Amino acid sequence: MIGRFRLPRSPIEHSVEARAFVFSAFAIAVLAIVLYGQDYVVPAIGVAAAGAGHVVSYRERTRRRDFWRQAFLAALIFGALFYVIADSTLALFGGVLPQANFAILLVAITSFDLKTRRNCYSSLWISLAILYLAAVYAWDYTFGLIVAFWAACLAAFWMASHLRRLNAAMSGPVRAIAVVALVALIAGAGWFAAVPQPSGIPISPLVISLPNFTSFHGDIESPALPLVQLSGDSTGASSSVDLHFRGRLGDAPVMYVRTGAPAYWRGLVFDTYRNGAWTAANHVYRQTEPYVPPRLLPPAPKGNRGTFVQTFRVLRPMPAVINAAYPIESLYAPVAGLREDAYGTFHTPDQLRPGQTYSVVSYIPDLSPQSLRGDETESVFADTSGAYQDFSTLSIAARQLAARVAAGTTNEFDAVMAVTSYLQHTYTYTLALPPVPAGRDPVDWFLLDVKTGYCEQFATAEALMLRSLGIPARLATGYATGDYDPVLNQAVVRERDAHAWVEVWFGSHGWVPVDPTPGVSPLAATQFPSHWAAGGIARLIPHLSVGAPAAALGSLGALGVVPLAIGIALVIVVAYAWLRRRRWTPSAKPQPGESELLRLYERLQRRMDRRRAPPETPLEYQRAMQYPLLADVTQAVNEGVYAGRWPDAHRVRDMAKRIS
DSSP states (O other): OTGGGSOOOOOBOOOHHHHHHHHHHHHHHHHHIIIIIOOOHHHHHHHHHHHHHHHHHHHTTTSOOOHHHHHHHHHHHHHHHHHHHHHHHTOTTOOSOHHHHHHHHHHHHHGGGOOBHHHHHHHHHHHHHHHHHHHHHOOSTHHHHHHHHHHHHHHHHHHHHHHHHTTOOSOOOHHHHHHHHHHHHHHHHHHHHHSOOOOOOOSSTTTSOOOBOOOOOSSOOOOOOTTOBOOSSTTOTTOBEETTOOOOOOSOEEEEEEESSOOOEEEEEEOEEETTEEEOOOOOEEEEOSEEOGGGSOOOOTTOOBEEEEEEEEOSOBOSBOOBOSSEEEEEOSBSOEEEETTSOEEOSSOBOTTOEEEEEEEOOOOOHHHHHTSOSSOOOOOSSOGGGOOTTSOHHHHHHHHHHTTTOOSHHHHHHHHHHHHHHHSEEOSOOOOOOTTOOHHHIIIIIIOEEOHHHHHHHHHHHHHHTTOOEEEEEEEOOOEEETTTTEEEEEGGGEEEEEEEEETTTEEEEEOOSTTSOSBOOOOOOOOSTTHHHHHHGGGBOTTHHHHHHHHTGGGGHHHHHHHHHHHHHHHHHHHHHHHHSOOOOOOTTHHHHHHHHHHHHHHTTOOOOTTOOHHHHHHHHOOHHHHHHHHHHHIIIIIOOOOOHHHHHHHHTTOO
16 A cells, blocks of 8 residues: 555656756746845855756766765755744844745755756756745846746756657757747746736745844834925924925836735825924824734724735835835734834834835725715714814815815715815816915915915815815825736836825725825725736735625726636536547446556566657567566557457566566
8 A cells, every 4th residue: 555655766867958957947046036036145155056966966866875965965954944944033144035045055955966857856846936936026027038948947858858768869840849939938928917926925024034123212203205304303203294395206116016906005194284284293103013913903994895915125215114005904014013103104113225025915995986975974083182174274265165166065975076076177287386485375375376286285285175174184195006017916116106195084984095186086095907808806816805806807897708708618618528528439448457567568667767759669669678578568568459468467467576
């Protein structure tokens, strides 16, 4: 019984070309880590050691494995395991990509003992895992070329290994190889477009690397965001949004966001408007661990449609603020600890550095007009200070304007949309705005005089107008979606994407984002992406809750029927082919002794370390190998196949006993 489950012996790999392709595949995977993970020391050591290991393994491929060498290699593997644990939890070696570096070291160590073909395949699969880890950090189409080169190395290894087994030269028909390569490229491109790109889900410190062990000192520090000016001390503890001035924003990328659903990436929130500037009045915060689980955060919002993962990769020094889609279900940032302020924003101890990565899981609430319109108008709002309803700085003329715009509305949602639509269609967006005249409030000047402005003017005007109507509102700052690529499943966020919008309180939904800036959707809610074919659904299914698939299908429009149609067609084709085979193909019952003889023939081929090639007849194979028992077995096989005279099981067992 034990022998039945034992793996057959793997032949020794004699092909130099095949081993070269194994090493090339590993080098390609390491190159991906260097390019996208920006890690250099361990990859360089790993490639050099693996090269030496392949040379040693080839020279000693026919020798028996030495016990002490095996023990030494095992000790090195345990050392690499200690490395990944120590670097993931304590950052003893810098905390840069510990998982990928462990896999690189594992390949380098085992390269000194690659004797059989199965050993070479194991090295290939580990290099594939390295490539997958690099994919978490890959943000462009160039990575597709790296994957293609790795796949070519895999195919070349298979070809070289089999040609060496047949004692054939390393060559093949050019046209056939070209066709196979083209088909593989097309299939790979389709697979790349349909399958979700890997993203780091925040479950533990081992998921994402590059920890930052700077601790908090004193109160929360909020360094300046692109729209936020420093109005206090050097720490930025009393930062604000001043509507009197605004700097120019460039096109340089600030971060990549891998996500299945593009959203507004919220940063700081402000509740108090005085003298043309927004500030945050509440400085209460709570300390949390780097990983914040769902149990420490508010429950899922009403009518939640599911969750989606965002992986943020910082490209330039950024403020110590976690930008993310809200509401948040859980998050992990590789820092010593986090602080959550009174507005739900998370802060890190020090600024985020280039290359740093963090992950967030966010809810997708139901913010449809129907759901919000049915919300209670007289909602209970716990605002003891009254900051969210303070409109004292708004002039009488601006209050009257808000009342005229919202006249005739019967619920909170319609009033909010009336003010939003009025601002979007009556006022003009521009960045070429002259300075606010001395002595004028920026909101009055925007609403009643110049009637042009940038996002801060639009958002501030709406927040104060809604407050004058008795609707709680506040200012949110952060970044707009950015340039979203549905195939790469990512957004490139640039300086010019720095944005400000309004958050409005709805009793059953909490804070709802609303954007009065012209040219954008008024309801700035996270939407399911409009992917072609099945790609969008494939990216969202792992994180959807009950009821969400229908919403995802609905967001695809007419293309939503494509995945269903393809699935039905595949089922019909497979079922038809199966029924046709069952109907027309007679079930050939094995003759007595047939299975035993064919198993013996396979066993002999493995024993001789060379299988019969497809073009060879059994007699040609027998003459080439000159193995004593092979002549009797070949004669029995030919008699069984061509004459139908299969030997009985006793005769087969007698021949099997003659194997030396």
